[in-house]
Amino acid sequence: MYEVVIGLEVHCELDTKSKNFSSARNEYTHIPNINVAPVDLGLPGILPVVNEEACRKALKTAMALHCTTPDEVIFDRKNYFYADLPKGYQITQMTKPMGRNGYLDIMVDGKTKRILIHQLHLEEDTASLDHYNTYSLIDYNRSGIPLMEIVTEPCISSAEEAVTFLEDLRDVFLFCGVSEAKSDKGQMRCDVNISLKKKGETKLGTKVEMKNINAFNSVKAAILYEIKRQSALLDEGKEVVQETRRIDEDGKTYSMREKVDAIDYKYYVEPNIPPVKLTDAYKEELEKSIPMLKLDRFEKYIKEYHLSEYDAQVLSKNRDIADYFEEVLSYGSDIELAVNFVTTSVLSSLNKLEIGLDEFFITPKMLSGIIDYVHKGKISLDHGKKIMYQAIEKKKDPVEIIEESSLSQIDDDQVLLDYIKAVFSENPEQLRQYLEEDNQYVVNFFMGKVMQKSNRQANPNRTLDLIKQQLEERKKEYEGK
């Protein structure tokens, strides 16, 4: 058996209004070559102007991944010739990337594993090429779109870990609001480096690189295929060739080119972009804007809120849901009821209505209002849920509905006492059983009668207290005679 060593290079297009170094729109479209400025074509005389928002988002992601961040932002040129690179160089970061030495904790088989991030940097995407038999077409819409590259250490040891990491990384992008990270739009792509070594061996085996895999499933398939292929080679005593392979739709990998010498990209600092100092105040402000990540929330929900693993998972999986849930709690709502409402009624409503939380009528504040009524025993859980659905339908504040509707409870002691006294006098036999025989069961009998008489509007908790109190008083009177 062999140990698998995997390192990933993940590319993610950032969600910004304009491109990284030009004012052309950063927008996904099927119409080729419409989001193009002279800068994106590499025309003579163009100069890059840095997109501050892209820098902010890359830095934010670096911080969320616990990276150390640089004292200033600078860019470098990576020089090489290809048809998809109009300037003949790519503006990227080499000297001072946005982040170094970070990590992301992931959960595999119930265990936490720390995936180490080597570096995170900001660069520009290339144009996209469509190859045909005798010609190729170039679409410059993608040229210059801000692209974040995240390079892990070779510390991933299975296909499952790799895919979990990618999924969780995508959640980080979504949680931080930096990218839509849709792999079908090519917004998130991944290069996989994989090698095998004998168990216990310290020296790494020969590395094979697989480039530009979009779907996470394909990453998994490619890794599994490579493990099988490389294991077979090693079993036979053959050598693995250092090369770049591509993956086909069938999940098999094919050799693209053997790696002879690494290309010398002749990096040097981009002279057209003056360094910009990152102040502590700027970094602190940015740090504050980073939401808690999935796994952190999951752990917090279990530790602090004592949720079940299942509930904690459901609530932490999606940032919008988690934020919603936490906002409900921020109004002092009962945790158990909040979990119940969010994981059942809220999620099922969203499903049924096919909408997201941004379009959901019930705000966390409204939900906390309903929960309050249920928690105080003024309405039952079932009624609470009914009120929520009514509120969605009528587009009306649920608390108002509760207050106005016949469903509202009778809390007034005087009214409740009138009911109780009436019930006592209507059922002298049961009262006698209590006074003479100390039959405790009649409490429930009276309770039922009051509920019946009040059209189930009597506050049950208060009614029960009052019945007990009244019976006690009668008993004292009876015994004193």
Place this chain on the structure above:
Amino acid sequence: MEYSKMTLKELREALDKDEVTSEELFQEANKLAHQYQEEYNPFVTIIDKYKMKKKKDTIITGIPYALKDNISTSNILTTASSNILKDYIPVFDATVYKKLKEAGGVLVGKTVLDELAMGGTGTTGHTGIVYNPWDKTREIGGSSAGSAAAVALGIVPFAIGSDTGDSIRKPAAFGGVVGFKPTYGLISRYGLFAFASSLDHVGCFARSVYDIAVVTNIIKGYDPHDMTSLKDDGKDLTETLDNSIKGRKIFYIKEICDRSQYDKEKDKTVLEVLDNFYELLDKMKENGFIVEEVSIDQDLLAAIYPTYMCISCAEATSNNANLTGIQFGPRGEGNTVLEIMFDARTKGFSELIKRRFVLGSYILQKENQEKLYLNACRIRRLIVDKMNELFKTYDGMILPCSGGAAPHFNEATDQLSERYLLMENHMAIGNFGGFPSITLPSGFIDHCPIGINLTGKVKEDDVVLNMAYQIEKITGLKGMKAGDERCMK
């Protein structure tokens, strides 16, 4: 009236007095451009249709001018004097062109340069050699050769150039006109075809320091397209020209100007240049300047040229990597993308350019970068630090622009002594530090002009122009064009 002899200021007065119209000035300039084109070859493109689209009235409204052909002009051919761009028509305007257009300047033509602005002879443009208007057997110098010649010939009162090592200031000296490269960032580079971005400057030629100040006023200013452009300083550079220079301190470098190091026979012209130089310094002292000699480490000075070559070739290799014939330009032949690019670049560039690209590529290679490129950057820093240290005491540095008048075409340039190399290449200091630097005529050798160069502190363009304006009064060599009778003295 002979408008070709007039400065911008004089033309303005003539226009304002209705002695001439803008269109007449353009027709005159256009006629001269065609007349001189065959003999001196200043232009790649001559514009035959009068067009003026001002957005406001300025001193240059209605005045003809020329642009170096490496400045992007939409709908007007812009070749950078290279075969690889011989049919390139830009889709956007350089900021400097836009500003001139809005100020009412009237474009007369796009001028020849050394291919891609790399070179200092004016002989390597794809449309041929530019000849020196003072003496056709001599170079005008480069790379802004056509712009210098167009102003020296009196076709236009001012022209725009670019300066990466001394590409404005050297040909200005050989052409007997004024050439100015302001502080790095004062004028936007957006639309200037990049040669070496950290050294590239846009600047101008004119026949007087006043005209230089007027043109610089128009084209300077912050540009959101150029992150290295400076915030507006609100200075009117013409206002301070006549300020008193009493007590202004200037230095010259002993290692370049000390006569004892030159041979009476072999370095005859250098010594003539120095005669002229010291004579000027004496007159300057009489007029209130304080002029002192300083000594700078010989090794540091000797490093100027190699440092310049390393940095400029490295940046040029990368800056010109867009010229592949894929997005624009002549499409190469081949079976793969790389073969197609290879073919386009092989056919599109002259040998000299390829040599610089190979050098630049070698300098940036992983195994050489530390020793060549990064060391060059460090030496650049040392030179700039030294200058800034001197600028704590002095307002400027004054030096001869070259060791003689413009060289003859047949002069072999590889037999020059090392000392002579220093005299020829020191102006790159201005590009290393982004210092404002101006060249103005100081006299004649063999009836051909020579110039002095004055370089000052970053962002003190006003001080440099003020000093230059006063020096121009001392030399009395204002408003010259080729063949000016003053050369016969």
